[in-house]
Every structure is written in C-alpha cells, then in structure tokens.
Amino acid sequence: MNNQVLLEPIGKDEYELFFGPAHPGSGNFSVKLKVDGEIVTSARANPGYLHRGFEKLMEYRLPIQNAVLSDRICILESLNWNLIHAEAVDELMGIEIPERAKYIRVILAELSRIQSHIIWFGVFSIGIGFDTGFKMAFGYRDYILDLFEMITGGRVYSAGYICPGGVRRDLPKGAEEKILNVLDKINEMVKLEEMGNPALSARAKGVGVLKLEDAIRLGATGPLLRAAGMRVDVRKEDPYEVYDKLDFDIPVRKEGDAYARYMIGIEEIKQSMKIVKQALKDMPKGEHIAPQFKKPKLNMKIPEGEVYVRNEGGRGEVAIHMVSDGSAEPYRVKIRGPSFLHMISVLEFLLKGVQIADVPAVYWSLNICPADLDR
Amino acid sequence: MKGNLKNEEQLLKEIVSNYNVEGKIQREKRVWINTDKENLISICKFAKEKGFEHLSSISVTDWIKEGEYEITYHLWSYEKKVLLTIKIRISRKNPSAPSVSSIWDRNAQIHEREMHEMFGVEFKGNDDLAPLFLDDWQGLPPFRKDFDWREYVKKEFYNKDNEREVVYRE
Amino acid sequence: MKKESSKKKSMKKIIKAIWIFNWFNSCGFCELVPVVGSRWDMERFGMIVVGSPRHADVLFISGYQTLKSIKVAQRIYEQMPDPKVVLALGSCTMTGGMYWDSYNTIKRLDDYLPVTMYIPGCPPRPEAVFEACSKIFQHVKEME
Numbered sequence: 001m002n003n004q005v006l007l008e009p010i011g012k013d014e015y016e017l018f019f020g021p022a023h024p025g026s027g028n029f030s031v032k033l034k035v036d037g038e039i040v041t042s043a044r045a046n047p048g049y050l051h052r053g054f055e056k057l058m059e060y061r062l063p064i065q066n067a068v069l070s071d072r073i074c075i076l077e078s079l080n081w082n083l084i085h086a087e088a089v090d091e092l093m094g095i096e097i098p099e100r101a102k103y104i105r106v107i108l109a110e111l112s113r114i115q116s117h118i119i120w121f122g123v124f125s126i127g128i129g130f131d132t133g134f135k136m137a138f139g140y141r142d143y144i145l146d147l148f149e150m151i152t153g154g155r156v157y158s159a160g161y162i163c164p165g166g167v168r169r170d171l172p173k174g175a176e177e178k179i180l181n182v183l184d185k186i187n188e189m190v191k192l193e194e195m196g197n198p199a200l201s202a203r204a205k206g207v208g209v210l211k212l213e214d215a216i217r218l219g220a221t222g223p224l225l226r227a228a229g230m231r232v233d234v235r236k237e238d239p240y241e242v243y244d245k246l247d248f249d250i251p252v253r254k255e256g257d258a259y260a261r262y263m264i265g266i267e268e269i270k271q272s273m274k275i276v277k278q279a280l281k282d283m284p285k286g287e288h289i290a291p292q293f294k295k296p297k298l299n300m301k302i303p304e305g306e307v308y309v310r311n312e313g314g315r316g317e318v319a320i321h322m323v324s325d326g327s328a329e330p331y332r333v334k335i336r337g338p339s340f341l342h343m344i345s346v347l348e349f350l351l352k353g354v355q356i357a358d359v360p361a362v363y364w365s366l367n368i369c370p371a372d373l374d375r
Numbered sequence: 376m377k378g379n380l381k382n383e384e385q386l387l388k389e390i391v392s393n394y395n396v397e398g399k400i401q402r403e404k405r406v407w408i409n410t411d412k413e414n415l416i417s418i419c420k421f422a423k424e425k426g427f428e429h430l431s432s433i434s435v436t437d438w439i440k441e442g443e444y445e446i447t448y449h450l451w452s453y454e455k456k457v458l459l460t461i462k463i464r465i466s467r468k469n470p471s472a473p474s475v476s477s478i479w480d481r482n483a484q485i486h487e488r489e490m491h492e493m494f495g496v497e498f499k500g501n502d503d504l505a506p507l508f509l510d511d512w513q514g515l516p517p518f519r520k521d522f523d524w525r526e527y528v529k530k531e532f533y534n535k536d537n538e539r540e541v542v543y544r545e
Numbered sequence: 546m547k548k549e550s551s552k553k554k555s556m557k558k559i560i561k562a563i564w565i566f567n568w569f570n571s572c573g574f575c576e577l578v579p580v581v582g583s584r585w586d587m588e589r590f591g592m593i594v595v596g597s598p599r600h601a602d603v604l605f606i607s608g609y610q611t612l613k614s615i616k617v618a619q620r621i622y623e624q625m626p627d628p629k630v631v632l633a634l635g636s637c638t639m640t641g642g643m644y645w646d647s648y649n650t651i652k653r654l655d656d657y658l659p660v661t662m663y664i665p666g667c668p669p670r671p672e673a674v675f676e677a678c679s680k681i682f683q684h685v686k687e688m689e
Contacts, residue, residue, distance in 0.1 A: 048508035049614040138582030219482030334434035345481040
C-alpha cells in the first residue's frame, strides 16, 4: 500500500497577523499584516496609541508654558522639538536672538541628534537580534544624558531650556571641556560600529529597498532620501540659526536599503560632532536671552500673523505652522512630524512581499518615533 | 538675511499672471498665495510642473467667528528652494474641498485623512477616509473650536464623589 | 509564629526574581531602557524582560495611557498569572499629569487597573525604579 502523504496546495492561504504594540519587535505602534505562508501580501498601519492632541493643548497655554510642553512631542529627540517651537514663536513675535544663544541652541540640538541616532542603533540591533549593539549603544548614550543634566537640569526632558527669546541659562563653568571629553567617547563608539559586523550586514543588506522616485512620491524626507541618492538637508537648503556659517558635509548613498540607512546614521554622527566642535570654538561672548524675555510678563501678546518653520530633525523634516490672532495664546499650531509619512505610506509600501522574519529589520531601519506620528 | 529675492519674485509673477490670485512674499524663501476652491486643482498642477514635488503638510484653521475653515497647502521645491503656501477658504457647514491626492499621491491622501478625522472636512476624490487615531469616536470632530476640552474632561473623567476633585470643580 | 496568609505565601514567590513584561509605553520608554542597558544593569538583580505576559510577574505602566492603549494593558494584565504586581511610573498615572486637559488620555490609573505602587517623577530616574523594586520586597515581608 502506498504510505505516501501528499501535501497539496489548497489555494490562497491568507491569514491576518497583528504585529502589535506589545510585541518585542515593535513599540507603541501596530501594523495589521495579511500573510500568505511566510510572505506578507499587504500591510495596514494602525496608529493612535499615543494620541494626546498636542495641537489643541497648545491653544490653551501661553508660549512660555508651551515651551515646556513641546519637549514631549517626541521623547527621543526632545531638544530638537523644543528648538523648533521656540523658533516659531520668535519669528511670529519678531524677536532678535543674541548670537551666543544661537550657538548654544545649535550645540544642544546636535547633541540631541547624536543621542537620537544612538538610540536608533540600539533598537535596530535588538530588532535584528544583535544584542551587543543594544548594550553598547545605551551604555554610550548615558554620557550625553549626563551632559544634558549638567547644562539643562534634566536627563531627557529639559523643562523648556530652549525657550522663545534664547536659552534659559548660560552654559555652566567647565561645560566646554566636558563636552569635548564626551565627544571623544562617542568617537570610540563610532569606530566600533564602523568595523562592520557580519550578523548585522547579512540581515540588513538588500532589505527594504526604497528608490528615489518612490521616496519623493510617498513623502519621505531626511535619511531616507539621503540613502536613496539625493543630497538634501534642511540645514543647507533652508538654513536656520547659524547653520549657514558652519561647515559640514551631507553623506549620501545609492542603494536605498536598510544597511545604507544604517551607514548614513553613522556618518551623520560624525558630522554632528564636527559641528559641535566648530560651534564651541566660534561661540562669541554675550547675552543668552533677548532683553524683553529676561523678565517675561505673563500676558505678552503675540502679534497677528502666521509662520511656517522647517528644521532638520534626526528622522527627517520637522515643521510647525503657527497662526495667531493677536491674543496671548496661539490660535492654531500644526505640527508636522517626519514619522507621520514614514510609518504609514512608506512602511505599507515597503512591507509588501517581505518575509515575516524581515519585518522588524525593515521597520526599525526607518527610524520611527510613534510619538511624533500621533502627537 | 541676504536681500536677493529674485527666485521668489519670479515665481509670484508667474502665478499672478496666469491666475487671478493675491500673493505676497513674507521673507526669503516664503511665498503665500490666497485663492479659492475652484482654482485649487489647476494652481496645484501648475505648481507641480514648476518643480514643487514635495508636499510638506496640509493644515486646517477654524475661524469660528467668520464661519469658515481655511485650508493651507505647504509645498517645497527641491530645485528652486522656495516654500509656496496656497490657502483656500471653505464654509464651516458641510465643509468639503477637492482632494489633491491625484497630484501628490499617498502623501496628500494621508494628510487629508487626518484632517477629515480632526475637523470633519470631506475631501472629494480621496478614496480612503477611515479614522486614523481614534476608535469609535462619536462626538464632534475634536479639533473644532466649539468643542471645549476642559469642559469635556471635567464632565467625563472627574468623579463627583471624590472630595479632592469636588474642590477643584468649584 | 503567625500563620502566613495565602496571599503572602504566593507573593513571597515573586521575591526570588522579578520578570518584567515588555510593555514600554509612552514617556517611560526613555528612562526604562537604560535600566535594562549596561549602566544601570538590572540583570545583576535577577530582573529580565520577557516577551510573553504568561511569564511575567510585573507590569510597568510607564506613563500616560490613552483610551486605546489602556484596553491593551488591561488585556495583558488579565493574561498574567498570579501573583502579579502593577507599578505605575510617572505623574501622568496619578493625576493626568501634563495632559490633564486632553480628551484622549486617562486621568487616574486606579480606575482601570489595581496599582501596587506609584513612582513619582516626570519621568522617574532609573534609580527610582530600583528603589521601587526593593520596596516591593519590603512590602511583601511586612504583609500579613
């Protein structure tokens, strides 16, 4: 008798997999995947776990209170969001900021960008299964958090240090040597990362390829465009603060896969370190805050008008559209976060045709922050 | 900032000569235009041909005293390095506007989906306006000016029997 | 010797080692991950992070919860086997915190889940998390 077991294909065998918020490979964000065997056929993003309604919360508060609230838009790079909110209010009110304050703002924003890229490596490594990368990244990140604590008073949230008009306090004594020491330590970490690790490159090369035309059509910005071959950076095209006086390069790669994005992240850390060193050398002496804000009056009215400011965050283009009708609180604040487009349109496009095992690698290589998606 | 506004002036002249709109140059790299709902799609197509391939964001402002919604479209051109903002006004009762997703694809479609959920604007031509952040939200679209959050929170979340909170409510 | 209640007997089992479920939500994410990381290494105390709620003893609610995510947290809590402990981090779990006037966040965690201990701070430092864990051990010893 024939004891063979015949396995016949029954037909399209699709089922739905919920890659949810409590999965160790994701975080606060879920994706509904339709899977056929091992291959994903379609994906639908399901955000909203962190929606607090920042845009309307800001309408109830004065700008000086909003400066404290604006750190919390995305915890992973809080000083960059602090900076863009302060810039929007400064431009609406027409305030001239002293030069020294601009340099201090740039130093803190770049340190925050370095710290955010380090988190990116840490979680990217753990998503792929390379635990050593995670421990290394979070170990070195703590040096920068100690610096923040010394300068602004808080490890992750600086309580509105970069406020409209300048910065709240000047740099303490000895801050400059400490910053240079920390940058040497980060340099060590970058050398270790650059050595290249076979486990990481095998799982990241060729995965999640995003070409330039698709990237522009889907609204991607920042490192995703740079990894696809376009040399673009808001700090060079639409300069703000003192970036037009500083000298730095923009790293570009052509492949557009997860490994290219990872290498661009490492290059950006090196460029940020170069910017911090130049800014420390060129920083003039002077005031740290504009004179009308030294003792702010609580009901300073914002003149009527609207502005749109754009900055380069660690993840892409960050923008705020602020409208005022002449009262003390802003009338409407619209916050554009880079992850809004990356997590919905780019992710759904990239996850088609990928194996389930590669889903965390694609997902984490986009450097997402669910908090600035939901706001 | 440097005073060379040639790019911006040329752009404004081209748009004003082709369409009957008002515009102004706010500062370097920022050009703002006011137009109306009927001309929106043709101006957007014109802008896209001129190199404005990146739609930065779409936002809605609720001018409740005037009874209108103002929709703003922010466009950035990578070659000209100028930001062009197009503003239109629609009525607050049954708000609807044509969708620009035929021009800027998924980028525009997702921004419009969020504005539909938060302000209730119907975008004609956008095929996917399902809610994005909230599940089963039955009330008014949350970002409208007539929905007061502090009143809502006092009613829904604070407990009348808790003595600590009763003091606050008075 | 006083007879130990069955609850104390079952809670004493926790104090051998605490296994935390991986629900790193909201703002606490940024200060809980260094607790796992190499500077404030928590593995030397026997605490590890597990991926399934069926293996976990402790659920950290590390910050504000929205109406959508509290439903997920409740389902996770129900899947955890006894004895279990819920630790609430941050001021958002006590009074609503910075987002007290938001329509989508919850104002008191106590209305949704039984909380064992609150850890104040915005966000609380990693040392505060360790002190809270050591207070759990003390709480179990003093329990009757």
